Amino acid sequence: xxxxxxxxxxxxxxxxxxxxxxxxxxxxxxxxxxxxxxxxxxxxxxxxxxxxxxxxxxxxxxxxxxxxxxxxxxxxxxxxxxxxxxxxxxxxxxxxxxxxxxxxxxxxxxxxxxxxxxxxxxxxxxxxxxxxxxxxxxxxxxxxxxxxxxxxxxxxxxxxxxxxxxxxxxxxxxxxxxxxxxxxxxxxxxxxxxxxxxxxxxxxxxxxxxxxxxxxxxxxxxxxxxxxxxxxxxxxxxxxxxxxxxxxxxxxxxxxxxxxxxxxxxxxxxxxxxxxxxxxxxxxxxxxxxxxxxxxxxxxxxxxxxxxxxxxxxxxxxxxxxxxxxxxxxxxxxxxxxxxxxxxxxxxxxxxxxxxxxxxxxxxxxxxxxxxxxxxxx
Numbered sequence: 001x002x003x004x005x006x007x008x009x010x011x012x013x014x015x016x017x018x019x020x021x022x023x024x025x026x027x028x029x030x031x032x033x034x035x036x037x038x039x040x041x042x043x044x045x046x047x048x049x050x051x052x053x054x055x056x057x058x059x060x061x062x063x064x065x066x067x068x069x070x071x072x073x074x075x076x077x078x079x080x081x082x083x084x085x086x087x088x089x090x091x092x093x094x095x096x097x098x099x100x101x102x103x104x105x106x107x108x109x110x111x112x113x114x115x116x117x118x119x120x121x122x123x124x125x126x127x128x129x130x131x132x133x134x135x136x137x138x139x140x141x142x143x144x145x146x147x148x149x150x151x152x153x154x155x156x157x158x159x160x161x162x163x164x165x166x167x168x169x170x171x172x173x174x175x176x177x178x179x180x181x182x183x184x185x186x187x188x189x190x191x192x193x194x195x196x197x198x199x200x201x202x203x204x205x206x207x208x209x210x211x212x213x214x215x216x217x218x219x220x221x222x223x224x225x226x227x228x229x230x231x232x233x234x235x236x237x238x239x240x241x242x243x244x245x246x247x248x249x250x251x252x253x254x255x256x257x258x259x260x261x262x263x264x265x266x267x268x269x270x271x272x273x274x275x276x277x278x279x280x281x282x283x284x285x286x287x288x289x290x291x292x293x294x295x296x297x298x299x300x301x302x303x304x305x306x307x308x309x310x311x312x313x314x315x316x317x318x319x320x321x322x323x324x325x326x327x328x329x330x331x332x333x334x335x336x337x338x339x340x341x342x343x344x345x346x347x348x349x350x351x352x353x354x355x356x357x358x359x360x361x362x363x364x365x366x367x368x369x370x371x372x373x374x375x376x377x378x
Contacts, residue, residue, distance in 0.1 A: 003028050004139060006063065011137020012160075013054065014102040016073075021138030021275050023072050023081045030069045036060045078134065080273040089270030090241040091282050091323075094123060095130045105131040107171075121149060121310045122288030124171055126281045128181040132167035133277040140165055140185035142280050146314045147181040163187050199348040205265035205326045208245035242266050242286045247328075258297045260333035262290060265326050272324040282323035283347065283356060287315055292362040295333035295341025305367035308341070316357045326350055339365050 006028040010016055016024065033056070036042055042062060043049035051066040052073065065072070075081040078096050080088060085096040090110075097105040107127035125147055133142065164186050171179040209217070215237065219229055247263040266289070268282050292308045299306065321327070328348045335342050345358035 006031065007139055008137045009056070009063070010054075011139070017102070017134045018075070018078060018099045019073070020075055020077070020079050020081055020273070021277060023075050024138050026081075027065055027069070027072050030072075031063050031065045034062050034064055036062065078130070079275050079278045083273070089268060089272055089324075091268045091270075091285065092273060092278065094241060094285070095126055095278065095281050097127060097130055097134070099134075103135060105134070107131075120288065121313070122285040124149070124179045125181065125288060125313060125315075126285035128169040128171055128179065129183055129284045130277075130281045132169050132181065132183040133185075133281065135167055136165050136185045138275075138277065140187050141276055141320070142317055143184050143186040144314070144316045145181055145183040145284070146312070147179065148312045149179055149310045163189065195354050197346060197354050199328060199352040199354075200263065200330060202247040202263055202265075202328065204350075205245045205267075208247065208265065209249065211244050211246075212239065214246075214249055239269075240289070241269055242282075242289065243269050244289070256302075257300055260294055260297045260336075262294045262297070262331045263328065264290070265328055267326050268324045270324070276320055279321050279323040280317055283317075283321055283327070284315060286323070286327075286329070287345070287347075287356075287358055288313065288360075289329075291331055291343055291345060291358070291360050292341060292364070294331045294343050295336045295362075296364055297333070299336075299364075306364060307367045308362055308364045310360060310362040311340070313360045314358065317355070318357065319353060319355045321347070321355045322349075327355070336364060339363055 003025075007024055010024045010027060019027075031054075038060065040060075042053060048067075051064050052070060054063040054065070055061075056063050072081070076084045077088060077092065079092050085093045088096075094110060097107050100106055105127075107123075107130075109123065125145070128147065129142060129145060132145075164184060167183050167185070169181040169183070170177050171181075215232070218224060219233055221229075243266060245265040247265070266286050268286075272278055272282065288310065291313075292310055296306050296308060326349075328350075329345060330348070331343055331345045333341055333343045340361055341364040343358075343360045345356075345360070346354055347356035347358070348354055
């Protein structure tokens, strides 16, 4: 039996959902088949047997992982068999879900990650995609996802094919479904190829300032209002787990109308494990950063505050992506109407290859001013 078929088989064993793809591939290399005749015992009660037995497709054939290789069943994290989540990058810690039972996972919001006043939408997308990924054999990679933010889960197996698989993930909080994701996975194959979209000409990321450097510059820039600098200094700063370099950083903190477009380079902080599924999940996390706010650019006016809330989000993964290398995120908002902003996005690597396409729609409204205290009529 070829190794690829064994990896696909192991990916359908529910109790192996917590294993990283590298462990499943190693198990496929070292496990051995053994055929049994009718009436022959596989192992007698009370005997240790030769190892861990997997019944192959209901036939009288077993796939045996011998005792000396059973440590492969005890990885230190979802993504890396050798490293614990605490020693991995911050992004891997965010995406380390706890398997509760078959097709049910629990994700947490870490104390040292930004929340933007609520659970970050990109975190919901990435953790839901992580849960879906862990129920698919590691040879299939996500090719698209569509998700809906239902309010400000478990995994359902919608389709299981030879080349494609579909998963639906419902994320719950306090018993309420707050988010739903539908993801499609495909085994890579050869086919027709073309790319018409071209990467815009932008400065290299190494020549641009980081968000942290920009913040320090704003804190000490005497041209900026003192009250703004004081507010910025008092506000607790929590670095993003994603490193961002804006191609067109704002020179002023004043609200002003600009074109409905944004461009920035990004990459995960630190070195990520090599699992391709992890890198797709990290891209999903980063995809929600600043995306919807692009539709507010033409409507920014001093003294007018706006709020935004994601409604739905879609991603298409065209090619394998490495999320700890620099990626250019190009965002545009072709239209806003009826309190809804619509955005499109593209992600390129430094070679100009279009790797990911995205869309998002969300609510964009003027923020309601707090009601003034009622005056006494006495």
